[in-house]
Amino acid sequence: MGRILAIDYGRKRVGIAVTDSMQIIANKLTTVPTHEIMKFLEEYFKQEDVEQVVIGYPLQNNGQPSQSIEYINPFIKNFLKKFPEMPIEQHDERFTSNLAFRAMIDAGLKKKQRQNKATIDAVSATIILQSYMESKKQF
Template sequence: MGRILAIDFGKVRTGLAVTDELQIIASGLTTVNTKELIPFLKEYISKESVELFVIGLPKQMNNEASESEALIAPFINKLETQIPNIPIKRIDERFTSKMAFQTMIDSGLKKKQRQNKALVDEISATIILQSYLYSK
């Protein structure tokens, strides 16, 4: 069984999370400069078995796609072209940034550490991945 890799896509930075090989535990992987995302993913899958990409689906409260979906759709097209053998699943990502920030508070991180936006992105990706695992 391969890993599942979650992507919290952002205009500047993208948070990544991954499961263990048994697809039981979601863990933060890293945050990558979005311009370097496809090369990073290609390098990662050359070393690790990945069977699915889970990508956040940003929605507004009225269930319509948010503005950031306009940035994610072209990325998904590029990902499907560059790495066609790994399927993609979309997961609602509403409130993940707020949940990530609250997780940082609950875990006792100091204010300076909570201002690390890269860490928020990585935790958001982990929450997206955990949501997917719960749903299956």
Template sequence: MARILAIDYGKKRTGLAVTDPGQIIASRLTTVPTHTIWDFLKDYFQKEEVETVVVGYPKQMNNQASESVRFINPFLKKFQQKYPEINLEIYDERFTSKMAFQTMIDSGLKKQKRKDKALVDAISATIILQDYLEQKRNLLR
């Protein structure tokens, strides 16, 4: 099987998470400056087989797309043009940054480390991917 890659796309930084080849475990991969995302993806796709890319898509409480989708939509369009062979899915990412921050607290990270926004972005991508995998498994039951 090929991997699933999750992207928490941001204006400044983009968090990434990936599954193992068996698509069982979601793991934090890295955070890259958003302006380098295309170079990162090109290199990563040359090294690893990726079946699906899941992109966090922020929604408001009323289920409408949030203001930040104006940065995400052009990314999605360009991704589909560059990589039409890779399945692209959007996934509601409401509260993932808050969940990531709480995960950092629960795991005992010191206050200084919790201020690391790149770490928050990568953990957010991992939460998006883990939720996506759980939803996918529940649909198969």
């Protein structure tokens, strides 16, 4: 069984989270500058067995796509062109930044650590991945 990798795509940074090889636990992996994401993914896919990619897809409260779609859709198109064999799924990422901030407070991170946007992006990717995994559980 391969890992699931989650992407929280942003204009400046991309937060990345990944599951363990058994797809039980979501862990934050890193944050990469946006202009380096394709190179990072290419290297990561060579080193790790990734079964699927989940991309945070920002929706508004009414379920309509947010303005961020303007730069996320071109990324998805480029991703599919570069990695045509990699299954990709979009997952609602509403409120993940707020949840990430709350999770960092609950974890006891100091104010200076919570202001680090790279940390917020990686934690947001982890929340996207955890939410995706929970949505796929079958009871």
